Amino acid sequence: MFEEWRRSRAAQRVKSGDGRALKPFRWWQQFSRSLLYLTLYHRDGHRTVYAVEARPMGDKNGEVKAHLFRDGRHHAVSKLPAAFPVDGGTIEVAASQVGLKRCHYVTAAGAEHQLVPDPKSAEGRRARLERDHPATSRVIGFLSVALLVIGVILLVIQIAEPISRVPPIAENIGIFESPLHLPLWLNTALTIGAALASTERALRMRYHWLLDAAGN
Numbered sequence: 001m002f003e004e005w006r007r008s009r010a011a012q013r014v015k016s017g018d019g020r021a022l023k024p025f026r027w028w029q030q031f032s033r034s035l036l037y038l039t040l041y042h043r044d045g046h047r048t049v050y051a052v053e054a055r056p057m058g059d060k061n062g063e064v065k066a067h068l069f070r071d072g073r074h075h076a077v078s079k080l081p082a083a084f085p086v087d088g089g090t091i092e093v094a095a096s097q098v099g100l101k102r103c104h105y106v107t108a109a110g111a112e113h114q115l116v117p118d119p120k121s122a123e124g125r126r127a128r129l130e131r132d133h134p135a136t137s138r139v140i141g142f143l144s145v146a147l148l149v150i151g152v153i154l155l156v157i158q159i160a161e162p163i164s165r166v167p168p169i170a171e172n173i174g175i176f177e178s179p180l181h182l183p184l185w186l187n188t189a190l191t192i193g194a195a196l197a198s199t200e201r202a203l204r205m206r207y208h209w210l211l212d213a214a215g216n
Helices: 002-012 122-132 134-164 167-172 184-203 211-215
Strands: 034-041 047-054 065-070 073-079 082-086 089-095 100-107 112-114
Touching: 002 082, 034 100, 047 082, 047 089, 047 100, 065 082, 073 082, 122 134, 122 184, 134 167, 134 184, 134 211, 184 211
Parallel strands: none
Antiparallel strands: 034 047, 047 065, 065 073, 082 089, 089 100, 100 112
């Protein structure tokens, strides 16, 4: 029920496109533009190529939108999260603070398929690394999760101490003394590491509400 309501709300944000042509991906757009594709084949033999373009950091007005192109022409636009009705289902797009966390084709039967990133994009390069060097990819993925777990633990410890000093809590439970006092350089390094880990996971559209939200 909630999923149907959420998709209905997202579908209401969809506006018609202006018909402009899809611009090719440029190398300098690595972290400012996401471009992904979906090819659907029809019973009569013809195919439709959809492309989703998004700028997770926002456009010139600061708005985060997804643009849907159909066979190379601008077909629709929506603020995120977006749900574009297409042949046989819906393309759902959502973003975190560091990139896309979802860009999937959901069929009418409920099956989900992640769209294919443009090979020149950062997402496409990360997908190629996973395809060509799976062992290296797994190591990078493990390190990303480890950095985010460390970040969550440190965040909980940092929050726990001031909260424990609130009079009602201090009187009933006591004051929590943090066992960790990290030097500034290490704290800064871990913060940067968590941000890079969240970015790496966004390139694979991996997202967990606790790990990645805390890392942003």
